[in-house]
Amino acid sequence: MTDIVAQPAENSPDEILAATRGRHLVIGEVVGLYVLSIAAALVLAGLLVAVTGGSAADVFNALLDGSVRNPGRWGLTLGAAAPLLLVALGTIVNSRAGLVNIGQEGQLLIGAAFATYVGVRLPGPGPIVVVALCGAGIIGGALWAGIAGGLRYWRGVPEVLSTLLMVIIAAQAVGYGLKNEGLLLSAAGNRANRNQVSEQLASDTRIPRLTWFGNEFPTTVFLAIALAALVAFALARTIPGFRLRMLGQNPRTAQRAGVGATRYGMGSMLISGGFAGLAGATMLAGGDFGNYQLVPGFSTNIGWTGLLVALVARERAVAAIAVAFTFAGLRTGSGFLAATGVERKITDVVQALLVLALLIPPAVLYIRERRRALNAAKERV
């Protein structure tokens, strides 16, 4: 009969050496897999450009010029990165709780609409109005996500679908608001040829902008980075953060430990929507997106891209900062693509391909790890 009890390891120098060599191999494998899959995504995108008659090198240079290299461009990229990061932070909170909120685009738009309503109507000193309109944005986004959360917990509707469908409803609702002067539409005298635009925010109710080395960007950049640190800390080091993660990793354990799924799940949805709404409000008052006024289609895919940022960052708030800047760079860089004759939507393709490529290495590593464990277990028997 074979002895199924594992033998205690003999710590001979050879074995220790073998073990560390194994670890180096694993690290090399991780890096290799990531490099390989990112390279595959970029090569695929390059092929796509080449097939449609463009030059991949030109595209690369144009993207680099448009995002950081040319004067004043990295300020623009920072301005675009701030709302992306905010959206991603909210997404990280709800996905840590095991919920799938993919309606940030709509939540952001509703947040911007609420912020517009408050921002153009509220009398009072500028700074207070700015804070109030940001608060209104948070409430709007949280409300929109909260509807989906409520439907999930009380009516059993999967939040994947309800958040998604509510993106389309949000766009129509804002379009409706922009047709009525009682809601969002600007007074007749203040708009040229009957466009669907809101009143412009007064100059003292805008978020202050900084200029560093000829690059101008709104101060929300610092707010977004501070919030990233806060989210990372709250999830890793606080009791509510711990409970949220427990809920996401094992709902049954969470229930046994007294974590209310409805309470924490709803909470994470509200926070997630609130972040998206805040992103919308700061886009409106920050100045990089349009002329301090709301128009139909104001959200311009920031919600979707922010969601991708969270996916690429793999639910880590600090990593999201770098990813947000990269994706913002693709966005601002795409403005320079017209000169190369390549359709600017190539950057959307690159983003999605990168996300898909980055899904593969952790999954492959997981499978290999299991196989190793299986083999190790077999050898011991």
Next chain:
Amino acid sequence: MGAVWDVLTNEVTYSSAVRFAALLLFAASGEWVAERAGTLNISVEGMLLSGAFASAVSIDLVDSMWLALLIGALAGLLLSTVQANLSHRLPADQFVVGLTINILVLGLVGFLDDGLDPSVAGAGVVSVPLLSDIPLIGPALFAQSWPLYLVYPLVPAMWWLVYRTRWGLEVRAAGEDPNSADVSGIRVNARRRQSIYLVGLTSGLGGAYFVLGAVGSFEDSIIGGRGFIAIAAVIFGGWTLKGSVAGCVLFGAVVSFRLSLPQQGYDALGTELLQALPYIVTIAGMAMFAHRVRPPAALAKPFLRGLK
């Protein structure tokens, strides 16, 4: 009320509703199988769009309606291999994969259709004798362009496949209790992958039908979120095929209002409300019915075999 009566007695209302319901049915019939196998496959939107785009491009090149429909179905199948293998061979999250595929297809189509001629040679209308003479619903169901008729055999075929074949039994087992299915020798993830290939085929075909048989032109927004309504129809129908068909007909009718109501001079509802109505009705429908039905027990739960 007179206006409502006019709309209800007008043949245009019904034929337009059937055209949209057919689009949803193509997608929902495959989606139903995938969900019974345990995948809430949200990339169905991307599959529809890729089928529509592939057939719109290929119809100019191959000049054969059948071939263009086939190419549309194959485009859907191609996408489904990505979804299936990432989420059920590798353990990547199925929603993340699905969402990314949707964004990828939207970007890819936007990138490639630059300079594409949007008009497409449409398929001819074929009237079924006798049946198309039934008042109101006759022409709606039986005097349509012929690719629509493909949906009529498709739905019973799916029923037969799921309830009357060994494969279907294994699919249902994979969606209800993957662990038990696994120990009784069923390859759970293989069945899930195959059911995703199936939804890829039917959705690709659905997208191709919509371009060639219903709209007759192509633009990026041609699907515009209707794939998600097809998923909602399956949930609304309580994961039964009958219920899903009912969901598709209901949601298809509401979707068609946007076109058919203004056409008949009935525009008391604003354009925004008309555009948002299908999505509001879909959410309301799910809110009313979703908690009364029981989803497949392992829906949206990945299956990973334990060590053994």
